[in-house]
Amino acid sequence: xxxxxxxxxxxxxxxxxxxxxxxxxxxxxxxxxxxxxxxxxxxxxxxxxxxxxxxxxxxxxxxxxxxxxxxxxxxxxxxxxxxxxxxxxxxxxxxxxxxxxxxxxxxxxxxxxxxxxxxxxxxxxxxxxxxxxxxxxxxxxxxxxxxxxxxxxxxxxxxxxxxxxxxxxxxxxxxxxxxxxxxxxxxxxxxxxxxxxxxxxxxxxxxxxxxxxxxxxxxxxxxxxxxxxxxxxxxxxxxxxxxxxxxxxxxxxxxxxxxxxxxxxxxxxxxxxxxxxxxxxxxxxxxxxxxxxxxxxxxxxxxxxxxxxxxxxxxxxxx
Numbered sequence: 001x002x003x004x005x006x007x008x009x010x011x012x013x014x015x016x017x018x019x020x021x022x023x024x025x026x027x028x029x030x031x032x033x034x035x036x037x038x039x040x041x042x043x044x045x046x047x048x049x050x051x052x053x054x055x056x057x058x059x060x061x062x063x064x065x066x067x068x069x070x071x072x073x074x075x076x077x078x079x080x081x082x083x084x085x086x087x088x089x090x091x092x093x094x095x096x097x098x099x100x101x102x103x104x105x106x107x108x109x110x111x112x113x114x115x116x117x118x119x120x121x122x123x124x125x126x127x128x129x130x131x132x133x134x135x136x137x138x139x140x141x142x143x144x145x146x147x148x149x150x151x152x153x154x155x156x157x158x159x160x161x162x163x164x165x166x167x168x169x170x171x172x173x174x175x176x177x178x179x180x181x182x183x184x185x186x187x188x189x190x191x192x193x194x195x196x197x198x199x200x201x202x203x204x205x206x207x208x209x210x211x212x213x214x215x216x217x218x219x220x221x222x223x224x225x226x227x228x229x230x231x232x233x234x235x236x237x238x239x240x241x242x243x244x245x246x247x248x249x250x251x252x253x254x255x256x257x258x259x260x261x262x263x264x265x266x267x268x269x270x271x272x273x274x275x276x277x278x279x280x281x282x283x284x285x286x287x288x289x290x291x292x293x294x295x296x297x298x299x300x301x302x303x304x305x306x307x308x309x310x311x312x313x314x315x316x317x318x319x
Contacts, residue, residue: 002045003316004115007036007308008095008102009152010186010275010284012235013242014161014220016249018146020138021206022213023163030163031220032148033174033227036156036308041097041104043111044090045119047319051085053078058098073105076136077112081120095301096188101276106149109133114154114312126311130154130169156311160224174227176307183232184305185290187265187297189257191280215245236270236286243273253278261297268292 014032017023023030048054055061055074064085069075074089089112097104110133117124124132133150137143147163155171162170206213219242226235247253254274261283262272269287276282284305285293294302 001316001318002115002119002314004043004045004111004118004312005040005315006043006107006111006114006153006312007156007310008039008041008097008100008104008107009034009036009149010102010184010305011148011152012239012273012284013223014216015148016146016213016246017217017220018148018161018163019144019206020146022210024165025207025210026214026217028217029165030146031217032152032161032163033159033220033223034148034152034161035158035305036152036311037102038306038308039094039097039102039303040308041094041107041111042090042092043108043115044092045115046088046090048086048088053085054088056088056090072141073109073112073136076140077109077116080132080136081116081122083116083120087119099191099281100188101274101278101281103149103153103276106133106137106145107153109136110150110154110312114314118314118317126154126156127151127169127171129312154312157309158307180227180232181305181307183236183270183286183288183290185285185287185293186275186303186305187261187283187285187293188301189261189280189283190300191255191257209249212245212249216242219245232286233270239271239273239284239286240266241271243271246274246278250278255279258283261300264296265293268296 011034017030018032053063055071061070063069066078091108110129113129113132130151134147151161158174158176160172160174219238223235223238265285268289269285272285275284287293
């Protein structure tokens, strides 16, 4: 048996500038500030003594051939590594994560790559895992997404990522302390959504809205200075201001239910943002009074944020 644990992530600034259509057309590239968190997905591998693949996720699949597997991430990872039948693959998560905006899909994919490459005795480092995950999601499966999620969950920690036209990714680790970390709370809106329609709409209109993406990029640059100077209130306010731009990029990013949560919580917060593509999932608030945020949203699942510094890792392996 092999167990791989991979964190989920929250993104503070720059989301959208990690999409190739933006960073390949901008001389500055793209940039994101994000953090892996202590909520994770898990990939579990077990050897089978019959020539089949068994896949357990929200449904159970039994297949004789890789091409027959419906779960596209499992199928493409097994295909890439040319894995022979005789394997059971199970995916799990700490929290309800489908459509959460916390990069659960990329977390599962990164975990699959880490687990399977280790299983076949061709282990990969975290950076190479992230690049391969990007290749599978963006090129093979043609997902309308960027590169931030794969690197955030694979590498772990609190980081500033830069994305360049030639495919290079620069990673700068940002040092943090408990004073900063304890200012964040996540609220589950209870709305699960598929991000693909929102992200597809964003991708199609990047050229028309390039100045708005430039504004998102600029807020990320500004936030780095606020963080460096421990101007945390300004950091949080910039989250909200950047969010205002994001809301104009596509229809459906925000809605009445989200706005109600924001209005009831924002008086006790520096700022907020919708995690991921929007439309539902989790909201992130930054506040000096997170207990008040919890109380105001007690009908929802809420939890304090703790960062994960390890990234994807094998936590158990007994062949």
